[in-house]
Amino acid sequence: MVPISYVFGLSAALFGIGVCGVLVRRNIIVMIMSIELMLNAANLAFVALGRSLGSTDGQVIVFFVITVAAAEAAVGLAIVISIFRSRETANADEFNLMRW
Amino acid sequence: MNHFNPGALDILWLPLVPLIVVAVGAVVVLLAGVRVSDDDSEGLGWIALAFLGAALLFTLPLIGQSSSTAFAGAIAIDNYAAYFEITVILTAAVTVLMSLEYAPDFRLAGAEYYSLLLFAALGMMLMAAAGDLIVIFLGLETMSIAVYVLSGLMRQDPRSNEAAMKYFVLGAFSTGFLLYGIALVYGATDTIKLGPIAAALAGAKGGSPLLLAGLGLLLVGFGFKVAAVPFHMWTPDVYEGAPTPVTAFMAVGIKLGAFAAFLRIFLVYFGAAATHWNQVLWVIAALTMTTGNLVALVQGNIKRMLAYSAIAHAGYVLVGMTAAGAQAGSAVLFYLLAYAFTNLGAFSVVAALERRGERRDAIADYRGLALSHPGLAALMVVFLLSLTGVPPLAGFVGKFYVFSAALNAGYVWLTIIAVLNSVVSAYYYLSVVVVMYMTEGEARPIAVQAQPGMVAALALSLIGTVMIGVYPGPYMGAASSAFKSALSHTQVSSRQLKLRG
Numbered sequence: 001m002v003p004i005s006y007v008f009g010l011s012a013a014l015f016g017i018g019v020c021g022v023l024v025r026r027n028i029i030v031m032i033m034s035i036e037l038m039l040n041a042a043n044l045a046f047v048a049l050g051r052s053l054g055s056t057d058g059q060v061i062v063f064f065v066i067t068v069a070a071a072e073a074a075v076g077l078a079i080v081i082s083i084f085r086s087r088e089t090a091n092a093d094e095f096n097l098m099r100w
Numbered sequence: 101m102n103h104f105n106p107g108a109l110d111i112l113w114l115p116l117v118p119l120i121v122v123a124v125g126a127v128v129v130l131l132a133g134v135r136v137s138d139d140d141s142e143g144l145g146w147i148a149l150a151f152l153g154a155a156l157l158f159t160l161p162l163i164g165q166s167s168s169t170a171f172a173g174a175i176a177i178d179n180y181a182a183y184f185e186i187t188v189i190l191t192a193a194v195t196v197l198m199s200l201e202y203a204p205d206f207r208l209a210g211a212e213y214y215s216l217l218l219f220a221a222l223g224m225m226l227m228a229a230a231g232d233l234i235v236i237f238l239g240l241e242t243m244s245i246a247v248y249v250l251s252g253l254m255r256q257d258p259r260s261n262e263a264a265m266k267y268f269v270l271g272a273f274s275t276g277f278l279l280y281g282i283a284l285v286y287g288a289t290d291t292i293k294l295g296p297i298a299a300a301l302a303g304a305k306g307g308s309p310l311l312l313a314g315l316g317l318l319l320v321g322f323g324f325k326v327a328a329v330p331f332h333m334w335t336p337d338v339y340e341g342a343p344t345p346v347t348a349f350m351a352v353g354i355k356l357g358a359f360a361a362f363l364r365i366f367l368v369y370f371g372a373a374a375t376h377w378n379q380v381l382w383v384i385a386a387l388t389m390t391t392g393n394l395v396a397l398v399q400g401n402i403k404r405m406l407a408y409s410a411i412a413h414a415g416y417v418l419v420g421m422t423a424a425g426a427q428a429g430s431a432v433l434f435y436l437l438a439y440a441f442t443n444l445g446a447f448s449v450v451a452a453l454e455r456r457g458e459r460r461d462a463i464a465d466y467r468g469l470a471l472s473h474p475g476l477a478a479l480m481v482v483f484l485l486s487l488t489g490v491p492p493l494a495g496f497v498g499k500f501y502v503f504s505a506a507l508n509a510g511y512v513w514l515t516i517i518a519v520l521n522s523v524v525s526a527y528y529y530l531s532v533v534v535v536m537y538m539t540e541g542e543a544r545p546i547a548v549q550a551q552p553g554m555v556a557a558l559a560l561s562l563i564g565t566v567m568i569g570v571y572p573g574p575y576m577g578a579a580s581s582a583f584k585s586a587l588s589h590t591q592v593s594s595r596q597l598k599l600r601g
Binding site: 008011015018019022028031032035038039041042045046049053055057058060061064065068071072075076078079080082083086087092095097098 | 249
């Protein structure tokens, strides 16, 4: 079995990439993808921990998280479409009607 | 506990009835709204109100029950949950009343609007009644996803679009932190239930870096939701862009829901390990109050001003949290109730003055309001004075309890910072009063007709603000019994641990 520390390291790396993606990238779609990466990093940690701790909690949580992430992606993309219609851009820096 | 055991599931539906009623209400409104045009959504609002009223009735039998849990610890049954559920239901009801004329006027999609409002309220109630981290997460997301949509519901208005976008990106970002925090805590303690986590934190695993990192990430996640500095950047833009009743609902409801879970986790379950987190909270509280109040001084838009004021008030709540302990916990619960009514009132006045096609949310738009609309101006004065903390209004009593709890816990400097901040806040609250009463109005004053829903919302907020301020005893009693009932969970679980050990 792969040691838990490897899986945990991978999940922390994915989470870090997600955080950096949100902070650095300016395209809204890429930012949403980075957020999904953060959630999936947490999922990976949950599954790995559930397996190594021998408890089912970790696996069960992942189902909830996947559902929530799907709902969030649906709402997020709908919001992107609505703002793209009025502004015709997906660049976060140009959403400056109100001071950010 | 590690393996699924159906016999261990204690299924108790009674404490969940208020939540189920609200959920059913949301679906009924959505279905009933299929054929209703956006100009004619008032009936849907009344349906929503009826369900909120029913939920309130079903919450009453939960008051005074001894603290216990249901669904294998996932749901907590106590006065604490009932206290927040009642406050959230009242907040949602005032928001619906505020929207009865506003929603058709601004052509908000009625069915979606009222149903999302109820779903968001459901999420808040779930956070208040949560007994484990995953239920808190689900409640938070039910609330947040509904409010992302609500804040962007004025689809033709670029400011509303932008508010939804900013709120969504930063909200989802903070969700990622919260979830990863839950994962780390789960990894460190082998459980997601609050009781055993608290036991682990107080015991040998207390200093484990994994657990502390998890706590830190939870703090970041909640910090975003309650708009604590440095996680507050989204607040002013989102409050400004969202439809005003939604802003009111965000400023009050989201804070109630997020603080309900935040307080339960940190004050109740992690209270014994306060040394791990209250230095951090001290700094966040001081920063939040000071930043909120200082930036509010220079705002020219009333919704942005109230947004920074909401940040500052989150700071006062955090002062109470830093103090920790039973007295501070009850004071914070009371403060949130007082804050809820006062802020709902202030935003109701803002909403009452807005009309489709022209957002009148610049402070300059309030010039001469005392002459053109003496009633609204007088109400605004009451709410602003309560926000400032002038006796005998609710805001004063709330601040008094929170600050004296902080003082009793020995946080003298933090209390001094808080009091100085209150003084600073008087400047920007009272400057609105000056604008309303002491400057010349426009040649073409704002024409506002008294609308029954708005009048009811204003009346409820006024009654709440004045009653809680003049006669705080029963409300303080309710807050204190609520907090004690939450505390008794931890006593029960430590007793069980001793029995097992």
